[in-house]
Amino acid sequence: MIGRNLLAMLGVVCLSIGLTTAATAQVAPGRSGSSSVLYLETGDAMGTLTAWGRCYAKKQRPQSLSLIATRASSIEEANVYRKLFRRDGIECLSNETLSASLSLVRGAIAEGLLRAGMGVPPELLQPAPRPSEVRNLSDMARCYVAGHGEQSRALLATKPGSKQEAAALEPMMGDVTACLPSGVQISFDPTVIRFRLAEALLRLAPQSAAATDAGGAK
Secondary structure (H helix, E strand, O other), rough: OOOOOOOOOOOOOOOEEOOOOOOOOOOOOOOOOOOOOOOOOOHHHHHHHHHHHHHHHOOOOEEEEEEEOOOOOOOOHHHHHHHHOOOOOOOOOOOEOOOOHHHHHHHHHHHHHHHOOOOOOOOOOOOOOOHHHHHHHHHHHHHHHHHHHHHHHHHHEEEEEEOOHHHHHHHHHHHHOOOOOOEOOOOOOOOHHHHHHHHHHHEEOHHHHHHHHHHHHO
16 A cells, blocks of 8 residues: 655665755745745645646756756755755746645656656766665666656656545556565655656666666566
C-alpha cells in the first residue's frame, strides 16, 4: 500500500527525500523570513503548484536550471532557492499565495521544464545508476525511468495529489523498488515520487535509456 506520509528510508543506505531543516525558503508577497513554505491559499493546492511550476520554468528558465542543477535536499539547493526567490517567482502566483515544501517546489519546476520540451544542457544530464549505486530518491528515479519511460509519462498524465495519481503509481512500485539496494525499504508520498520521476525524465542521459532498452528493463 502506498503511504501518504513521507518517511525516512531504511536499510543499508540513507536515501534523502523531502525537505531538510536547512532547505527552507518562502515566496509570498508581504512575507519574510526563512521558513520553508510557499503559502498557497486555494482549494486546489497541488494544481496551483503545478501551474506555477510550468509558468516559472517558462519565464525563468535559467533560474529553474540553476535550482535543478543542485543536489536535492542539500544545503546548496536551499541556498540557491533563497537567492532566486528574493526576486523571482511571485509574478506566476497572480493573486494567490503558495505553500509547499522545497521538495515539491523543485519537483513542480522540474515537471514544468519537462513539459516545456526544451531539455537541459548536457552538463545537467545524468546516467542511470545500478540499484547498488542508488543513494537517494533522485538516483532511484533515474534507475526506474531508464527502463520505464512510458509508465513514468503515464503517471505524469494524472493530476498531482489525486487518487488517480496514487492508483497509477501502485502497479509501478514493484519495479520502482527493484531500483533500491538490497534490504532498503521505502514509504513515501506519491507526488514526491511523481516529481522525482519528472526530473529523471528531464535529466536522464540518452545513452542510459538506450542501453536499458536494449538490455531489458531494470
